[in-house]
Amino acid sequence: MAIPTTRTKKPAHVSIDLEKCNGCGECVNACSDFSFEIVDKKVTITDKSVFGCVGCGHCMMACPQGVIAVEGRTLAPVQLFDLPDKNIVPTYDSLLAMLQRRRSIRKFKDKPVEQEKVNQILEAAQTAPMGIPPSDVHVVVFENKKQVRAFAEDFSKYLTSIRWIASNWFMTLMRPFWGKANDEMMRSFIKPVFDVYVDDMEKGDNWINYDAPVAMYFYGSPYTDPADPIIAATYAMLAGEALGLGTCMLGAVHPFIQTGKKARLFREKWGIKHKSREGLFVIFGYADVHYKKGIRRTFADIHRVS
Ligand SMILES: Cc1cc2nc3c(=O)[nH]c(=O)nc-3n(C[C@H](O)[C@H](O)[C@H](O)COP(=O)(O)O)c2cc1C
Structure with a gap:
């Protein structure tokens, strides 16, 4: 069981297209739950996650290659969108x-x-x-x-x-x-x-x-x-x-x-x-x-x- 809410009690699932991963480490930086490590210039999913993936989506949003997919806990890659222009904030x-x-x-x-x-x-x-x-x-x-x-x-x-x-x-x-x-x-x-x-x-x-x-x-x-x-x-x-x-x-x-x-x-x-x-x-x-x-x-x- 992951951290429960009324919507889901399961962790999210992370998948990575390793062929396209260039090991930049942006996902390691973005994840606050120790879920990723760079090994041999490729990202790997660790067993160090404290809570199981809560599905914040930060890794998927930070990945410049678009090779991370987080699914579950109401999240899916289809929900990603381009950031609004900085000049209009x-x-x-x-x-x-x-x-x-x-x-x-x-x-x-x-x-x-x-x-x-x-x-x-x-x-x-x-x-x-x-x-x-x-x-x-x-x-x-x-x-x-x-x-x-x-x-x-x-x-x-x-x-x-x-x-x-x-x-x-x-x-x-x-x-x-x-x-x-x-x-x-x-x-x-x-x-x-x-x-x-x-x-x-x-x-x-x-x-x-x-x-x-x-x-x-x-x-x-x-x-x-x-x-x-x-x-x-x-x-x-x-x-x-x-x-x-x-x-x-x-x-x-x-x-x-x-x-x-x-x-x-x-x-x-x-x-x-x-x-x-x-x-x-x-x-x-x-x-x-x-x-x-x-x-x-x-x-x-x-x-x-x-
Ligand atoms: C958590 C909260 C609860 C409030 N509850 C009520 C309320 O039940 N009825 C009401 O007329 N105003 C309510 N207000 C509005 C406050 O009375 C109002 O924010 C305060 O008088 C300051 O006025 P201002 O918001 O114009 O600065 C509430 C405001 C907050 C932040």
């Missing part, structure tokens, strides 16, 4: 400008997002790095406002059914078990979230996903590195920005739909196949709020080791 300045202009957008024009842009966002998000290939990120795509709204209304109904979690008696009962920080978080964040998501939705105000024209939910599986869906969501958000859309990440749905039978039924209803440590929504649409200035934000700490 964003410069630091243009990338920074896009990042500085980005804001979390929660008000959208009543204008659908083109199908082509949804596809472009998904294409870009799938370039994201992952802990171990192949990506075990799953995405639920809500392609129009009606679907986005229907999800929010259903989520609000679901929250109503588990609202006792944010009741005073339950929080007081649990405080000795889950500690001060969790108690503070419950009272200052979770309880108000319930209030707004349930009570305001009943009045017609959607604070859950803001009736966005498009939403995507990125989540993992029990195998997925918890960072993977978050990184994929970030790529999607940035792709949305590059396409001229307003975007906002939404973290508040995911934790509520992980535990218990009701959560499982809710997940099943919406095509969410797994529980996962981390997950994130991103909403997209044409912004109906415009900012005249950017704002300098800072990390809590940058400690430069001397």
Whole structure:
């Protein structure tokens, strides 16, 4: 067995056309799992691989002769493509400008997002790095406002059914078990979230996903590195920005739909196949709020080791 994901539990298979290999060693350099050695000016596959081939494809992408084929773990040589021209990648300045202009957008024009842009966002998000290939990120795509709204209304109904979690008696009962920080978080964040998501939705105000024209939910599986869906969501958000859309990440749905039978039924209803440590929504649409200035934000700490 190789490192398991929901897509595959087998290692990939590497084959080399030795007649055409010129022993340049680029694959040895590119492989981070000690899979290759140059012996007598030809590459050989070693038995030193730590994990078995995970199918990152780096050897195949680095080989100037095109003589390496990695197959399995969702990879095949047919997926190789020519690198885009270096001259069209964003410069630091243009990338920074896009990042500085980005804001979390929660008000959208009543204008659908083109199908082509949804596809472009998904294409870009799938370039994201992952802990171990192949990506075990799953995405639920809500392609129009009606679907986005229907999800929010259903989520609000679901929250109503588990609202006792944010009741005073339950929080007081649990405080000795889950500690001060969790108690503070419950009272200052979770309880108000319930209030707004349930009570305001009943009045017609959607604070859950803001009736966005498009939403995507990125989540993992029990195998997925918890960072993977978050990184994929970030790529999607940035792709949305590059396409001229307003975007906002939404973290508040995911934790509520992980535990218990009701959560499982809710997940099943919406095509969410797994529980996962981390997950994130991103909403997209044409912004109906415009900012005249950017704002300098800072990390809590940058400690430069001397
Ligand atoms: C992980 C994460 C979760 C978030 N969850 C929500 C959310 O549930 N609802 C919401 O309105 N905004 C959410 N946001 C948006 C933040 O509130 C927003 O990024 C922050 O206020 C800073 O604003 P800016 O993105 O315009 O710089 C989230 C952002 C991140 C990164």
